[in-house]
Amino acid sequence: MTTTSPAPFAAETGSPAAAEFREVTQRFGDFTAVDRMDLTIGAGQFTTLLGPSGCGKTTSLRMLAGYTRPTEGRILINGQDATTLPPEKRGLGMVFQSYALFPHMTVAENVGYGLKLRKVGRVDREAQVTEALEMVGLAHLARRKPRSLSGGQQQRVALARAIAIRPTVLLLDEPLSNLDARLRVQMRSEIRRIQSETGLSVVLVTHDQDEALEMSDDMVVMKSGQIMQQGHPADVFSAPANRFVADFLGYENFLTTSQGITLAIRPEHLQVQDTETDAVDEALNLRATVTDVAYRGVDTLLMLRARDPSGEEVDLLAETRGEDPGRYTPGDNLTASAPRHRLVQLGDD
Ligand SMILES: Nc1ncnc2c1ncn2[C@@H]1O[C@H](COP(=O)(O)OP(=O)(O)OP(=O)(O)O)[C@@H](O)[C@H]1O
Numbered sequence: 001m002t003t004t005s006p007a008p009f010a011a012e013t014g015s016p017a018a019a020e021f022r023e024v025t026q027r028f029g030d031f032t033a034v035d036r037m038d039l040t041i042g043a044g045q046f047t048t049l050l051g052p053s054g055c056g057k058t059t060s061l062r063m064l065a066g067y068t069r070p071t072e073g074r075i076l077i078n079g080q081d082a083t084t085l086p087p088e089k090r091g092l093g094m095v096f097q098s099y100a101l102f103p104h105m106t107v108a109e110n111v112g113y114g115l116k117l118r119k120v121g122r123v124d125r126e127a128q129v130t131e132a133l134e135m136v137g138l139a140h141l142a143r144r145k146p147r148s149l150s151g152g153q154q155q156r157v158a159l160a161r162a163i164a165i166r167p168t169v170l171l172l173d174e175p176l177s178n179l180d181a182r183l184r185v186q187m188r189s190e191i192r193r194i195q196s197e198t199g200l201s202v203v204l205v206t207h208d209q210d211e212a213l214e215m216s217d218d219m220v221v222m223k224s225g226q227i228m229q230q231g232h233p234a235d236v237f238s239a240p241a242n243r244f245v246a247d248f249l250g251y252e253n254f255l256t257t258s259q260g261i262t263l264a265i266r267p268e269h270l271q272v273q274d275t276e277t278d279a280v281d282e283a284l285n286l287r288a289t290v291t292d293v294a295y296r297g298v299d300t301l302l303m304l305r306a307r308d309p310s311g312e313e314v315d316l317l318a319e320t321r322g323e324d325p326g327r328y329t330p331g332d333n334l335t336a337s338a339p340r341h342r343l344v345q346l347g348d349d
C-alpha cells in the first residue's frame with residue numbers, strides 16, 4: 001500500500017500524528033474547495049479548524065472521515081494510508097453540523113447504533129453505551145426519545161453516539177452552533193473535559209474564534225481552502241502571521257511604517273492621550289482625530305482618523321476602559337499610542 005515510515009510528529013505539539021493530510025486537494029468542477037493542504041493532527045490533541053464560512057472546513061473533515069475522496073493527495077490515519085478506505089473502516093467518530101438523531105430510537109439505541117453496525121455484541125454494547133452516556137451526564141435519560149430532550153441534551157446524545165465507538169479521532173463539525181450562548185459555553189468545557197479525560201484526538205470545526213481559542217491545543221486558521229497559520233492558540237493570537245489571520249482574530253488597526261512594514265494593533269492596546277508629550281516613551285505615537293464614540297458599558301470605543309508613519313490616512317479603533325464615556329467627542333484631537341511589544345509585524349497573506 002504505502003511506505004511504512006513511522007508517524008511523523010505534529011510540528012507545534014511534539015506529539016505523534018493521529019492523522020495527516022498530504023498535499024490534499026478537493027475540487028468540485030472548476031472550483032477548488034481545498035487547495036494542496038498539508039496538515040498534521042497531533043495524537044491526543046484538541047485541534048480546531050477555524051475559518052470563515054466556505055473556507056473548506058467541512059470539506060476537509062469529510063475527506064478525513066471518508067465521506068468524500070480527495071481529488072488529489074493522500075490522507076493518513078495513525079500513519080497508515082487511508083485515502084481510499086470507506087468511512088466505517090477508519091475508526092473515526094463524527095458529529096455533523098446538523099446532528100440529526102434517529103427520532104424513532106431511544107437515546108440508548110441512538111448511542112449504540114454505531115456499535116451495532118460494527119457488530120459489537122449486546123453485553124459489550126450496553127456497557128459502552130452506558131459509559132458514553134455517563135460521560136456526557138445523560139445515563140438517566142437512556143430510555144427517552146430524542147424529541148423529549150432539550151437541544152443541549154440532544155447535542156450530548158450526538159456526542160455520546162460518536163464517543164461510544166471509541167474512535168481513533170473524534171470529528172466535530174460545529175457541534176455547538178444550534179445551542180444558545182450559555183449552553184454553548186457550558187458544552188465547550190464539557191467537551192474539553194471529555195477530551196482530556198479520555199485522551200482522545202479531537203478535530204473540531206468552528207468559525208467562532210472564541211471557541212477555537214478556548215478549546216484548542218492546536219489551532220488551524222483556514223482561508224479559501226488553504227492553511228494560513230497553525231499553532232497554539234496563544235501563539236497565533238499574539239503573533240498572527242498575516243493580515244487575514246489578524247483580521248479574523250479581532251485586530252482592528254493596520255498601519256504601514258515608513259519602511260513599508262505592516263503593523264497590527266489590537267483595539268484594547270491602542271492608548272489615547274490628550275497631549276503628545278504624555279506619550280513620548282511609546283514606540284508608536286500618532287496625532288489622531290476622533291470621528292465617532294460608542295459607549296458599550298464595560299468600555300468605550302473610539303473611532304479615530306490618523307495619518308500612519310507612511311503618510312497614508314487610516315481609520316483606527318481604540319477600546320478604552322475606565323474612561324468617562326463623555327470624555328471624548330467627535331472632532332477632538334488626541335494622541336494614539338502603543339508600546340513596542342503591542343505592535344505586531346505581519347507577513348504577506
Ligand atoms: N458537493 C459540493 N459541490 C460543489 N461545491 C461544494 C460541495 N461541497 C462544498 N462545496 C463548496 O466548497 C466550499 C467549501 O465548503 P465547506 O462546506 O467545506 O465550507 P465550510 O468552511 O465548512 O463553511 P461553513 O462554515 O459555512 O460550514 C464552499 O464554497 C462550498 O460551496
Ligand SMILES: [Mg+2]
Pocket residue numbers: 057058059097
Ligand atoms: Mg461547514
